[in-house]
Amino acid sequence: MREQSVEQQVSEELTNYFEQARQVKCPPSMKQNLYQHLGLNRTYKWFQPALAFSMVAVCSLGLVWHHQKQQDQLEQAERDMQIAMHYMQKISEKTLEDTNTLGIKPAIIVPVSKSMAQI
């Protein structure tokens, strides 16, 4: 009779304990770790490729933007160079055509003339 009541008491205590334990919610990190441990982490499976794709997209956009910026700079630089050389040309032609010999060093003007003749 007494043995039976002890068994019943133990059984009740255990039932209570597991009932309480069942009602306590598992912390998300523990849940995540458990899923991961069991290979059931579905979030992990879709998240990784999406992250990789986003990274690739951001890098590509960055590269395109950098390339475009460099292209714009190049176009601007070429235009500046064209304007600079236009004025050089204009002055060089003047030096050769409208020269007042008083101010010119003959030994040096010869290579200048030769170089201009190549144009």
Added chain:
Amino acid sequence: MKKINVIIALLMSFQLNAQNVLDKLQSLIKTEPSVEINLGPAMLGLLSGMTSEEKQVSDVMKNLTEISVRVYHLDDSDFKGDVEQIKTFINTTAAEMKALGMEQLATIREEDSTVYIMAEMGGDSMRGLSVMSLDDDSELVVIKIGGQILLKDLAGLMGRFDVDLDDIDLDLGN
């Protein structure tokens, strides 16, 4: 006495760097330039890379460190300076450059035109070229090219890049 001369020459060279000349000119003319171009080593390096297929042009560009251009239209209503004062400034600056050892490559002194082409020589090649041109008392052009330059290379560069400015979509204030 020698020391004093060296100090004076150093001071003059410090005072007469290209940027200083351009700044002085700016304050004398009291108007903004119609064309202002500043190509530094980075931009010239980019251009050199762009023209790598044209090896000769690319090689010339590699040796350049600076191209600066200023163009002022003196017949504009904005211009409030004195043309005679500008002429004097150009003549004085050229004389100072010459005194500092720069070669005077070419000069035109006419009633309506003053042009100086000054070169800083280093061995067989030029280390810098400065051009000051006042044309018809209406257009002042100042060009400074820095870096190692050979005259024949310069001609190639002009041939490669010179275009009719009308083809360029740019308001030059003409």
